[in-house]
Amino acid sequence: MKTSAVVFAYHNIGVTGIECLLQAGVEIKLVITHQDDPDENIWFGSVAELANRHRIPVITPDNPNQAEVINRIADLQPQWLFSFYYRHMLSPELLAIPPRGAYNLHGSLLPKYRGRAPVNWAVLHGEATTGVSLHQMVEKPDAGSLIDQQAVAILPNDTAHDVFLKLTPAAKTLLDRCLPLLLTGNIEPKPLDLAQGSYFGGRKPEHGRIDWNQSAWTIHNLVRAVAPPYPGAFFDSSGRRFFLLGSxxxxxxxxxxxxxxIYWADSTDGGGRAMHGAIAEDGHFYADCADNKRFRIEQLSCDGIALDHSAFKAMTGDEPLSLND
Structure with a gap:
């Protein structure tokens, strides 16, 4: 008898998770996903489109824990339940349906960065490593026993988007390795020590506000953690809102x-070698910070308009934009 599952999934990792299950010979009886938010930058793959190509039924309930959804899944009698980057918590009633268990793929090396937006939080905190973890689902978020995990490196100038693109193939590597063992009952879950980890909530655009009293490294980490396709890091000055969209x-x-x-640094326009000593400037915006370090700004905008040197000069008279309190 072919093993069967119901899958909750979204995003690139949702697409990868479904593909890995199908490759492993799992019959997916139903996919539950999200309707795309028109206010969100949809840069990732579509779970619904993938399921439709494989003729797998798809539903997009606002609340997966409502009785109608629970009853439909129970009627399907799946042996397994999987969640791949699905954004809602699943109720104990749902988790109790599959006799062989419910499993979630999370975007961190659990027990670190339990909760929401794990990639963004890891980049924000300057971590050098993160990864993906497959674990048993329990009522408490990201707290069930660990099946397996796969690490990836976070380089000093990786954005959260860069890291997420690394997690997708890492998820495939992980699932290709552990699914055959899980499906045949040949892998032993390991309890998580939650005291060794951390839990973080969701992030909002306001969390991208820059505190210029912090170090250059700390601010750079914020910029790259929320760089596009996320909303971006910002500050307000003289009634204008500036965004740093890369660093x-x-x-x-x-x-x-x-x-x-913040200033423009270019050795050809009087703001370079003569002003900055041995530093060979390269025609970019820079931010000098409170710890006497600086970082390069890859893209600067003001009130929604991208700034170049001439636009910045028209605003500041070619003087640095002071951010001292």
Whole structure:
């Protein structure tokens, strides 16, 4: 008898999870996913489109824990339940349906970064490593015993988007390795020690506000954690809202000692070698920070309009934009 599952899935990892289950010979009786939010930047693959190509029924309930959904899944009598980047918590009633268990793929090395937006939080905190974890689902979020996990590196200038793109093939590697063992009952779950980990809630656009009292490394981590396709890091100055939509950190010393500011650095326009000593400037915006370090700004905008040197000069008179309190 072919083993069967019901799958809750969304995003690229949802697509990958379904593909891995099908490759492993699992019959997917139903896929539960989300309707795309028109206010969200949809840069990732469609679970619904994949399921439709494989003629798998799809539903998109606002609440997966309502009686109608629970009863429909119970009637299907799936042996397994899987969740791949699905955004809602599943009720104990749902988790109790499959006799062989319910399993979730989470975007961190559990027990670290339990909860929402694990990739963004890991980048924000300057982590050098994260990964994906397959674990048993229990009522408490991301707390069930671990099946397996796969690590990926976070490089110093990776954005959250860069890291997420690494997690998708890592998820395939993980599932290709552990699904055959899980499906045949030849893998032993390992309890998580939650005291060794951390839990984080969801992020909102306001969480991208920059505190210029922090170090260059800390601010750079915020910028890359929320860089597009996420909403971006921002600050307000003189009634204008500025967004930093990309950054690069290499540990350089700030140019304007004791001053927190943004400026254009180009050796060809009087703001380069003569002003900055031995530093060969490259025609970018930079931010000098409170710890006397600086980082390069890859894209700067003001009130929704991308800034170049001439637009910035028209605003500041070619003087640095002061960010000191």
């Amino acid at each position: 690069h950190y290499s540990g350089e010393t700030a140019v304007h000692s004791g001053k927190v500011c």
